[in-house]
Amino acid sequence: MQTTEQGIINPLNLPLIDTTTYSPLHxxxxxxxxxxxxxxxxxRGWHGAPLVVLPDYLLSLTGVxxxxxxxxxxxxxxxxVSLEDLFEACGTDLWDAINSDEEYMNASCYYDYSRVIADHLPEEVIETYGLDMH
Known part of the structure; x- marks a missing residue:
């Protein structure tokens, strides 16, 4: 598992972004x-996985x-790290995964990312980046 000098666990070596101004999910x-x-x-400063975020919405999905x-x-x-970058590193396009979700296409409210995460990302990635949102 890759850990930066600052203690950030980022095994996929995704680009790190400053999410100081992002809103938490709850x-x-x-x-x-x-x-x-x-x-x-x-x-010790920050130790562990970076938050997983949606930069276009300035929203943190993890790490409240x-x-x-x-x-x-x-x-x-x-x-x-961006959820989109995380999906890409795992060989999947986030927006293709969402757009192929029939239930999402018929929904009229906020999208629950936990289902698309569980369906398209490896369990070890979900665990490492704190994406078990249940």
Missing amino acids: EVRDEEHRDAIAADMRK HRRSAAELAGLEEIPG
């Missing part, structure tokens, strides 16, 4: 957990607690 649900992560980040912890710890940058 609110922090466990403040104690977030606070423990923030304490660790104050000592890590994002909030990074802000509490005063980190200047929050590393992320």
Whole structure:
């Protein structure tokens, strides 16, 4: 598994982007957990997988607690990778996968990316990048 000098786990060697201004998918649900992560980040900085994001929407799909912890710890940058780049690295086009999803094509509201992720990405990639969204 590839880990950068800064402690970022990125085995697919995807381009890292600063996601500091991105919105989380939901609110922090466990403040104690977030606070423990923030304490660790104050000592060691960011360690672990980058957040997985949708850059066109400035939306983080993963890492709600890590994002909030990074802000509490005063980190200047929050590393992320694009979901589209992640799909491409796995040999699949994200938008083709979504557009081939009959249920999505008939939906009139927010798309649930967890299904397309589970259907098209290898389990080890889902685990490593924190994409188990269930």
